[in-house]
Amino acid sequence: MNGTEERTKHEGAESSTTHVPLNTPQSAISGHIKVIIIGAGSAGLALAHGLKKAGIPFVIFEKEEELSLKRSWSIALHWGYEPLQYLVPADILAGLEQAQVDPHISITENAPLPMINGENGALIAELQPSKVYRLRRDKFRALLLQGLDVHWGKSLCNIIHSSAGEHVTAKFTDGTELIGSLLVATDGPHSTIRTLLVGEQAAKVTPTDFASTICYTQHTREHALFLRAHPHHPLYQNHATMSINEPCENTLHQKELARRFVDPWRSVFEWMPPDQEVWYSKLRNWDPILLEHQWDNREGRVTLAGDAAHPMAFQRGQGLNHAMKDAYTACKAIESFWNRGNFTIEDRAAAIQAY
Numbered sequence: 001m002n003g004t005e006e007r008t009k010h011e012g013a014e015s016s017t018t019h020v021p022l023n024t025p026q027s028a029i030s031g032h033i034k035v036i037i038i039g040a041g042s043a044g045l046a047l048a049h050g051l052k053k054a055g056i057p058f059v060i061f062e063k064e065e066e067l068s069l070k071r072s073w074s075i076a077l078h079w080g081y082e083p084l085q086y087l088v089p090a091d092i093l094a095g096l097e098q099a100q101v102d103p104h105i106s107i108t109e110n111a112p113l114p115m116i117n118g119e120n121g122a123l124i125a126e127l128q129p130s131k132v133y134r135l136r137r138d139k140f141r142a143l144l145l146q147g148l149d150v151h152w153g154k155s156l157c158n159i160i161h162s163s164a165g166e167h168v169t170a171k172f173t174d175g176t177e178l179i180g181s182l183l184v185a186t187d188g189p190h191s192t193i194r195t196l197l198v199g200e201q202a203a204k205v206t207p208t209d210f211a212s213t214i215c216y217t218q219h220t221r222e223h224a225l226f227l228r229a230h231p232h233h234p235l236y237q238n239h240a241t242m243s244i245n246e247p248c249e250n251t252l253h254q255k256e257l258a259r260r261f262v263d264p265w266r267s268v269f270e271w272m273p274p275d276q277e278v279w280y281s282k283l284r285n286w287d288p289i290l291l292e293h294q295w296d297n298r299e300g301r302v303t304l305a306g307d308a309a310h311p312m313a314f315q316r317g318q319g320l321n322h323a324m325k326d327a328y329t330a331c332k333a334i335e336s337f338w339n340r341g342n343f344t345i346e347d348r349a350a351a352i353q354a355y
Helices: 026-030 042-054 081-087 137-145 192-198 221-227 251-260 265-270 318-341 345-354
Strands: 003-008 016-021 035-038 058-061 074-077 113-117 123-127 133-136 156-161 168-172 177-180 182-185 206-215 238-240 278-285 302-304
Touching: 035 042, 035 168, 035 177, 042 058, 042 081, 042 137, 042 318, 074 137, 074 318, 081 318, 133 137, 156 192, 168 182, 182 192, 192 302, 206 251, 221 265, 251 265, 318 345
Parallel strands: 035 058, 035 182, 113 238, 182 302
Antiparallel strands: 003 016, 016 058, 074 133, 113 123, 156 168, 168 177, 206 278
């Protein structure tokens, strides 16, 4: 980025790094003209890259104390690739294939994407996206963290809007605060900002009839070759199962459920050690179209993106791809009115309302 990094200190807050382009007027900086991003997941990081490329000052906060590598899972990127390509610098995006579950698989081998019935092996449908990246979430997030200064361990507790309509103040649990002209919440499916905007009851996610169980296993070479043998390739297939309402934290219970699968999925569970850790999660969603879920963006000063705006049950990577489209659309909306920080409240309000 053609720019400098200016350390700005606000009253009652710790020093924070704001990405400031060289051509930004000093009056704009001192007037708190910046974008505040809450949440350093895929959507927040992609948006930050887009703003950085556009020369728009921003600060990004994350409630985690540091990058966590304890849990990860695979995510599919396909129709969201083009929005991501607009936002992220080419030198960083060049590492995308290395963020795949298996970086040795050429991207040309990823299509088509079959949907297989896990109980009988029948082909349900075959998707034909132009590109499919089966990514590891932790690797993808680490890729997007390149070139960004994230403020870790910053848990937001409140937002305050100035009476004249210019600013929004983010307040954190450690007693610090930061003033900006726009706050974008990308703080996940249980978003604090969503709760502040629509109320605790309306912000609650709705449980579905489906659940997810994640198991991490290691296998012998012989087992791995079997699991990857043609025509099956579990790394690049989804399987359809029945609705499960009961928790499956118990490994033996999960292994018993997997007896209904056909190979190779049945075998991968049979070979799983009985003391293997299992992570169970009920799938939930939140529909932003519902009348009770619509929020006041306070003249364009606050909005939601990614899982904060529309948490959904994962299916073909729709959560990630929608998050990339959100980041792209939000970035374009901000670019449309920013004008090096010399914008009107009306212009900002119109752009964010359209977003």
